[in-house]
Amino acid sequence: DxxxxxxxxxxxxxxxxxxxxxxxxxxxMFDYFLWYKKYPAEGPTFLxxxxxxxxxxxxxxFTVFLNKSAKHLSLHIVPSQPGDSAVYxxxxxxxxxxxxxxxxGTRLSVIA
Amino acid sequence: xxxxxxxxxxxxxxxxxxxxIECRSLDFQATTMFWYRQFxxxxxxxxxxxxxxxxxxxxxxxxxxxxLINHASLTLSTLTVTSAHPEDSSFYICSARTSGDQETQYFxxxxxxxxx
Numbered sequence: 484d485x486x487x488x489x490x491x492x493x494x495x496x497x498x499x500x501x502x503x504x505x506x507x508x509x510x511x512m513f514d515y516f517l518w519y520k521k522y523p524a525e526g527p528t529f530l531x532x533x534x535x536x537x538x539x540x541x542x543x544x545f546t547v548f549l550n551k552s553a554k555h556l557s558l559h560i561v562p563s564q565p566g567d568s569a570v571y572x573x574x575x576x577x578x579x580x581x582x583x584x585x586x587x588g589t590r591l592s593v594i595a
Numbered sequence: 596x597x598x599x600x601x602x603x604x605x606x607x608x609x610x611x612x613x614x615x616i617e618c619r620s621l622d623f624q625a626t627t628m629f630w631y632r633q634f635x636x637x638x639x640x641x642x643x644x645x646x647x648x649x650x651x652x653x654x655x656x657x658x659x660x661x662x663l664i665n666h667a668s669l670t671l672s673t674l675t676v677t678s679a680h681p682e683d684s685s686f687y688i689c690s691a692r693t694s695g696d697q698e699t700q701y702f703x704x705x706x707x708x709x710x711x
Binding site: 517519524525526527528529532572582583585586587588 | 699
């Protein structure tokens with residue numbers, strides 16, 4: 484059973500527009516969520532995170548929204564840039580020394 | 596941010612040989628390191644969790660005798676793929692977690708293994 488789901492395997496957005504990547508989770512015990520960006524043949528790069536006590540966290544062009552009642556989070560990128568083209572992984576974890584649970588990723592293509 | 600390196604970045608070996616992959620935290624002490632494997636078009640699959648100075652904890656379905664993990668110091672963990680076979684060809688990624696941040700993991704650049 485997949486605890487973290489990214490139902491859209493791919494997304495195409497025009498440069499300058501907003502990119503919205505979605506993630507759903509099933510385990511209500513998760514209390515910390517992260518987004519990673521991954522280029523081909525490279526390790527994931529940490530992008531932004533959010534604790535379950537918040538519903539929004541913003542860092543530059545990146546904003547993560549958390550809806551605990553819906554067990555849903557989303558990553559907004561605005562404005563989107565061609566360099567944002569990558570695979571984005573959503574991950575969730577419990578407080579403490581537990582491993583991350585990853586979604587399958589969404590491939591974002593930003594078209595110039 | 597914290598930097599994690601992996602060596603080698605890619606390796607090609609013959610079937611039946613063993614391959615060692617190193618994961619180093621360059622500017623912080625990593626009390627816990629994780630090893631992942633990524634298959635094409637799939638998510639990262641956690642293989643094992645290793646804490647410095649203790650035995651690694653393997654995920655279900657991962658053969659501990661085949662994937663030997665050693666976390667001998669706070670900055671180095673190694674993964675040895677023993678008697679590698681073509682089906683072991685994959686992208687192996689390590690990550691490290693600092694003692695001061697129990698949530699964020701910092702990933703290495705990955706090692707691509709091709710077994711002929």
